[in-house]
Amino acid sequence: MSDVSLDLKRWVPWMRRAIQLALLAEGMTSPNPLVGAIVLDLNGNLVGEGFHAGAGKAHAEVAALAQAGDKSIDGTIIVTLEPCCHHGLTPPCTDAIIKSRLKRVVVGMIDPDPRVSGQGISRLKDAGLEVLDGVLKQECETINREFIFRVRNGRPWGILKWAMSLDGRVGLPNGSSKWITSQSSRNKVHQIRSKCDAIIVGGGTVRADDPILTSRGKSNFEPLRIVFSRSLDLPKSANLWDTKIAKTIIAYGPDGDEAFFSDLPEGPERLSLNSNDPAELLVSLCEKGCNKILWECGPELATSAIKSNCVQELVVFIAPKLLGGESAMSPLSTFGFESINSSYKLQHSFLETKDKDLCWRLIF
């Protein structure tokens, strides 16, 4: 056993490099996971590197093997995720690996996708390759937390973001909220958007703030912009109806008055739902290939999303300002708790300062 453990340790530095490669495509691969791969020749020299750059593009293993060419013979491939064994948008990676005449495959984590899930490794072993798995397993799982969550739950990983003053206000009683947080915090929000597949707001946010909801060029792939409205009581003119920069979807439940669409400019997509439950919207977004979505909505929709288990992570910006106001806007509306013990308790994930603000990330 100790030999095996030593053997696994030997691959740790290479796996770390493969993880770095995988992260180069963060926010661009959905519904696929992030994957990085390294090919070493028979003497252990680096001869190929690759990462998965997006759905429909070459898988990491194929990209790394293409770089290596014949030097892969009797070599080793180190890959963050179990190689696929099914025909998706591209042929199975297991076939490419077997063809390349590698001797050994080192895997970070098993693919949770039921079409793979251990079968990729079995096929490689059956073909006579030496397979080691579980090298930096936890790190490999962390970079694909959202993908794994989506595959297991049939719903994207949800992040809820809000920006508030030190006294817990997201706006003044008159609705004014520009700007509670610093430019640096707002840049951070654009960066978070650039790693997400979709951003969801409610009708109230469109009416009050007329947002643009883009990453401000921080990503080549602007996330989908979703307006989730019960009533379709939305303005005829709004920045989100202009879909030149990014796509917009207007999602609505059974109470939505579809007359709204009659003189809406072309561009936004419609998405009719059977209920106003945020969970139903997320199932639709999962089908559209979203692994990770960002809630940037007002208190009512945020509370509804939390109640429906549609929020896995919180990002709260806290500015060193006091706004006051009993009737001022709060981040959340009522859960109906009778005691503090029954309140939601979150786990610390990351705390940083953004200019004078705090940015606290937590996990449900």
Next chain:
Amino acid sequence: MSDVSLDLKRWVPWMRRAIQLALLAEGMTSPNPLVGAIVLDLNGNLVGEGFHAGAGKAHAEVAALAQAGDKSIDGTIIVTLEPCCHHGLTPPCTDAIIKSRLKRVVVGMIDPDPRVSGQGISRLKDAGLEVLDGVLKQECETINREFIFRVRNGRPWGILKWAMSLDGRVGLPNGSSKWITSQSSRNKVHQIRSKCDAIIVGGGTVRADDPILTSRGKSNFEPLRIVFSRSLDLPKSANLWDTKIAKTIIAYGPDGDEAFFSDLPEGPERLSLNSNDPAELLVSLCEKGCNKILWECGPELATSAIKSNCVQELVVFIAPKLLGGESAMSPLSTFGFESINSSYKLQHSFLETKDKDLCWRLIF
């Protein structure tokens, strides 16, 4: 000039030690400042150390000189604050220094007290002693920030503390608030109390929480406990009416119904004020010798205290919990701001974690 600057630098390590000594009495010297002193003999060897342990007790210089005895002859005294030259509860330190036949006096900061304020240094110079001042001036001012503020403004330094959930709630709609923060945060509150001269709550806090408001033994001198009530609509029985552990003052404005006192147990002191303005209460507390007070009150009194410039520092505990509730208790009530630009902006002072909570200190 460069010689003088070198000369000052030479005393920095000793001044640092004198500051450490001064801090040993933190929270116990009001209305006096914190002071530490070091005596070196003519060869520069440490022969005496002292600090001011409380009003009426020996001043730091006198304590250090007593330790040094005859070894002070031709020596140096390093003292964080300009020696006093007036008869207070103890005789002037300048006299003691002159009598001790020291050669040199090194001073951290000038005493802002108008009865001293440079005259102590003049008297020493007139007596033929070499006097250097301004060594670690900023550090010496920092440890006496509250004393300096009180002398200059005729009001104690005010700290406002609250404990809230991540969504900015200090209680549930039903009033429940035990406990939003961790035991470690509550211990920190007791420690903050132990460094303050008085703690102020409003009548609402007495009615809702029946608090004890002690440092739980973290100080030998429990702070004064002040109930500031407009109406004197207070319970007949309350933990604060038991003054065995700590003194209680019931302060009230012109609308207070004094019938309340008729069958109140003995113990609490009365303080009748001409208005409900927190600033008037603070002038009274200044006269009672308070340098630093802690507001632990509900939203209405906290807001009133901020509006009256009675709060110089904020300590906010933020627990990683979500309470929700539009009608749930907020830390502050209304300031009437029309735009975010006019809101109060604070300066970061210190951020720490207390178990899972954040504790953020800020200065107005």
